[in-house]
Amino acid sequence: MCAEVHRKDRGELLAHVREARRMREEFRRLGTDPNDEERERLKVLDKRGRYAPDVMPEDPIPLLAVGQFYARDVPGLEAPSGCDLLQVLWCPFERHDGHQVHLRLVWRSTADVGVPVTTQPEFPVVDRDGCVPSPCVLHPETVREHQYVELLPADLQAKVERWTNWDDEDAPDYQSDLSVAPGWKIGGFAKWNVTGPGEVPVHCGRPMRLLLTMATSEWDGGNRSWVPVEDQQNVGVMKASTPTDISVSRWGNMYIFVCADDATHPHWIMTQ
Ligand SMILES: [Zn+2]
Ligand SMILES: [Zn+2]
Structure with missing residues (x-):
């Protein structure tokens, strides 16, 4: 209640x-x-x-x-x-x-x-x-994510920058296509694309871990490389990317962090 x-x-x-x-x-x-x-x-x-x-x-x-x-x-x-x-x-x-x-x-x-x-x-x-x-029913799929670009060590950030082909619109880019998956997920990394990287609270002596991401849409025009195989023929279909009908925050992502030691301790919510 x-x-x-x-x-x-x-x-x-x-x-x-x-x-x-x-x-x-x-x-x-x-x-x-x-x-x-x-x-x-x-x-x-x-x-x-x-x-x-x-x-x-x-x-x-x-x-x-x-x-x-x-x-x-x-x-x-x-x-x-x-x-x-x-x-x-x-x-x-x-x-x-x-x-x-x-x-x-x-x-x-x-x-x-x-x-x-x-x-x-x-x-x-x-x-x-x-x-x-x-x-709606979930069809969980395990994917590998990589840390949000601005939180990578400086030398890796520079490498990513050199690798990125800014001249080719269709070339994959780290930020949208390779690092942090869009949509609902358990675990993985948060995208700090609105505020830039912020402080994640510490609980029981360790930074909290990302448990759950709730997202307004499963993908958008910029990150279609993450579209599940099963959905690929529906990419352009209206509402295909918004199966839950939930819309969170102005920017579309709500991140729920929990204590890394004990997930039953108080959680922390961040929206981007
Ligand atoms: Zn209330
Ligand atoms: Zn704790």
């Missing part, structure tokens, strides 16, 4: 977000445009409003499920001992005091799970469409 004090009465209706997505998906599938009636309906669905006038800022509301990762599927997950499942939940509102996102990482042992609930408890109002994940 999110028990932090903030407005919870205003936003978009979760049911509306989902209905609008279903409608738009259908138009895309059929290659048609909405008729007048459907256009009116979409207007209603996209409308923000005070949909929960009785809910007070201090009332706790259920968090929204965002992701679920099994250690058996994701080799780099590095779950704390006794755990083999990571569940990620967040508050569907983005205006918490002193921090934007209220995110919870829940580590579990699947052996301890009894009868799972069939219906997720959900709060009917969300801040905006981009806070709501569309259910």
